Each structure stands twice: as structure tokens, then as C-alpha cells.
Amino acid sequence: MRDEKFCASNCSFTRAIGTIGNKWKPIILNVIGTRTIRFGQLDSIVPLISRKVLAEQLKELEEDGLLERLAYKELPPRVEYKLSEKGLAFLPILESIKEWNCKYEVAPMPGEADKKSRINYARTV
Amino acid sequence: MRDEKFCASNCSFTRAIGTIGNKWKPIILNVIGTRTIRFGQLDSIVPLISRKVLAEQLKELEEDGLLERLAYKELPPRVEYKLSEKGLAFLPILESIKEWNCKYEVAPMPGEADKKSRINYARTV
DNA sequence: TATTCTGGTTACCATCAGGTAACTACAAAA
DNA sequence: TTTTGTAGTTACCTGATGGTAACCAGAATA
Numbered sequence: 001m002r003d004e005k006f007c008a009s010n011c012s013f014t015r016a017i018g019t020i021g022n023k024w025k026p027i028i029l030n031v032i033g034t035r036t037i038r039f040g041q042l043d044s045i046v047p048l049i050s051r052k053v054l055a056e057q058l059k060e061l062e063e064d065g066l067l068e069r070l071a072y073k074e075l076p077p078r079v080e081y082k083l084s085e086k087g088l089a090f091l092p093i094l095e096s097i098k099e100w101n102c103k104y105e106v107a108p109m110p111g112e113a114d115k116k117s118r119i120n121y122a123r124t125v
Numbered sequence: 126m127r128d129e130k131f132c133a134s135n136c137s138f139t140r141a142i143g144t145i146g147n148k149w150k151p152i153i154l155n156v157i158g159t160r161t162i163r164f165g166q167l168d169s170i171v172p173l174i175s176r177k178v179l180a181e182q183l184k185e186l187e188e189d190g191l192l193e194r195l196a197y198k199e200l201p202p203r204v205e206y207k208l209s210e211k212g213l214a215f216l217p218i219l220e221s222i223k224e225w226n227c228k229y230e231v232a233p234m235p236g237e238a239d240k241k242s243r244i245n246y247a248r249t250v
Numbered sequence: 251t252a253t254t255c256t257g258g259t260t261a262c263c264a265t266c267a268g269g270t271a272a273c274t275a276c277a278a279a280a
Numbered sequence: 281t282t283t284t285g286t287a288g289t290t291a292c293c294t295g296a297t298g299g300t301a302a303c304c305a306g307a308a309t310a
Contacts, residue, residue, distance in 0.1 A: 052269075
């Protein structure tokens with residue numbers, strides 16, 4: 001899910017996009033935010049993600065230094081995730097994306113039909 | 126290349142990621158920046174993109190209101206692209222991603238071997 | 251007359267992302 | 281004894297992604 005060619009670029013921006021420029025990572029970072037959260041919680045909170053993909057993304061985020069993983073030697077296992085300094089420093093960028101989108105996204109016409117077809121993520125994200 | 130499920134979310138942030146959260150769009154927006162640029166130029170400047178994918182991305186960016194397309198009725202055809210107000214408003218976000226990456230990206234060890242394997246995008250991006 | 255130039259589009263094909271279901275370990279509870 | 285719970289991993293399969301090459305118009309140039 002990382003783009004290897006982008007990550008091998010010698011343009012810093014291209015490398016950044018190769019690392020975090022996919023659809024799941026910003027969502028996951030945003031869901032974690034400033035809290036500490038377990039794998040199972042993420043799996044149920046992040047909308048529509050599968051355990052397989054979630055595990056992959058978390059591993060990459062950890063490898064890239066955005067995430068800290070704390071595994072307790074217990075049974076059943078317990079693992080906690082939280083953002084590193086680098087990950088926390090990315091949150092303001094996510095906030096500005098939110099602001100940008102709120103400001104510029106084309107507002108649906110009032111009563112527009114396809115509102116109904118929107119999946120309800122209200123409780124989740 | 127747009128994620129339809131994300132775009133149908135009723136979470137504004139998820140919709141934003143569904144729209145611009147792929148690897149090519151940030152790169153294209155960054156390459157265009159504040160200038161007016163033709164299709165052929167983009168095709169040669171954006172590293173490793175194919176005409177097909179470039180055309181798709183440009184069309185989506187236009188549909189999503191980030192891009193303005195100006196087609197001159199000439200032969201051979203001439204088409205110019207430039208960012209809309211919405212697109213321009215996204216540039217500072219790209220800048221903060223650059224700053225974030227420069228600050229936190231793990232610096233390669235001096236003289237590290239795999240530097241050589243990095244594709245040279247220096248002239249392009 | 252043949253070639254070039256531009257901004258695409260189309261068909262075809264290979265690769266890849268990502269989903270599902272089954273499986274793991276081991277302890278505690280039923 | 282069977283079930284439950286956690287955090288994954290694995291094999292398998294399908295649909296989406298994205299690359300390549302060919303093709304288009306029609307004027308200008310050689």
C-alpha cells in the first residue's frame with residue numbers, strides 16, 4: 001500500500017505522498033487522534049476496513065514512525081496504539097484538510113435525493 | 126481513482142479523502158501550483174504518469190472543482206489547466222506536508238547505498 | 251504526399267489491492 | 281468440555297488499477 005517508486009524518489013514531497021498518500025492512512029490517523037486505542041477498537045471504529053488491511057496499514061505507520069505500538073504479554077493479547085510525535089505533528093494537517101473541505105465542498109442541494117444513499121458514519125468518525 | 130464509498134460518506138473528512146486521497150492528485154496539484162500549464166507539459170513533468178491516468182485525474186480534479194480547463198478551438202488542439210480558487214486554497218496544505226516531511230522524515234545515513242537507487246526527479250518535481 | 255503536432259480515447263492485458271473465511275495461542279469463564 | 285476473547289496471519293479469489301500501443305482530427309510544414 002506504500003508506493004515504492006514514490007518512496008524511492010529524491011523529491012521529499014513525492015516520498016511523503018508515497019508514504020501517507022493513500023486512502024486509509026489519513027483516516028486511521030484521524031481516528032486515533034490523541035488517544036490510545038486497541039486494535040479491536042480501531043477495527044470497529046474505522047468504517048468498512050478489514051482486519052487484514054488495518055493490520056497492514058498499522059504496521060506501515062509504525063515502520064514509518066508515525067505510530068507507537070505497545071504489546072502487553074497477556075492472554076488474550078492486548079495491543080495499544082498511539083501516535084508518535086511525528087504522527088501527532090500530522091494532525092494539524094488533517095485539521096486543515098477538514099477546514100478546506102468544509103469551506104469549498106459543493107453543498108448538496110437541500111433535500112437532494114442522494115443524501116439517502118450516503119453511508120452513515122456519524123457514530124464512527 | 127476516486128473512492129466512491131468514501132465520497133458517499135456523511136463524514137466530511139472521509140469525503141475529502143475519497144476525493145483527493147490518492148497518490149497522483151497531490152502530486153499533480155503540486156506540479157501545477159500557481160501556473161497555467163498544458164496537458165503535454167504535465168505529461169512530461171509529472172514523473173512516471175501515463176497519459177491515460179493523467180487524463181483521468183485531471184478530469185476528476187476538474188469535476189471536483191479544483192481545476193479549471195481551458196480548451197482553445199485550434200488545430201492541433203491546445204488545452205490549458207490551472208487551479209481554481211479551491212485548488213489554490215489546497216496549496217498551503219501541500220506546503221505543510223512538505224514541512225512536516227522535512228522535519229520528521231528519517232534522514233538516510235550519510236553515504237547510504239540505496240541513495241543510488243533513488244529515481245532522479247530533481248528536475249521535475 | 252507524407253509527416254508532425256496536440257490532447258486525448260479506446261481496447262487489451264497484467265498486476266495488485268483488498269475482501270472473506272479459516273486458523274493460531276492460551277487463559278478464563280460457562 | 282466447549283465457548284469466548286484478542287490480535288493478528290494465511291490462502292484464496294475477484295474486481296479495480298494502471299500500463300502500452302494504436303488511433304483520431306485537421307492544419308501546417310517539408
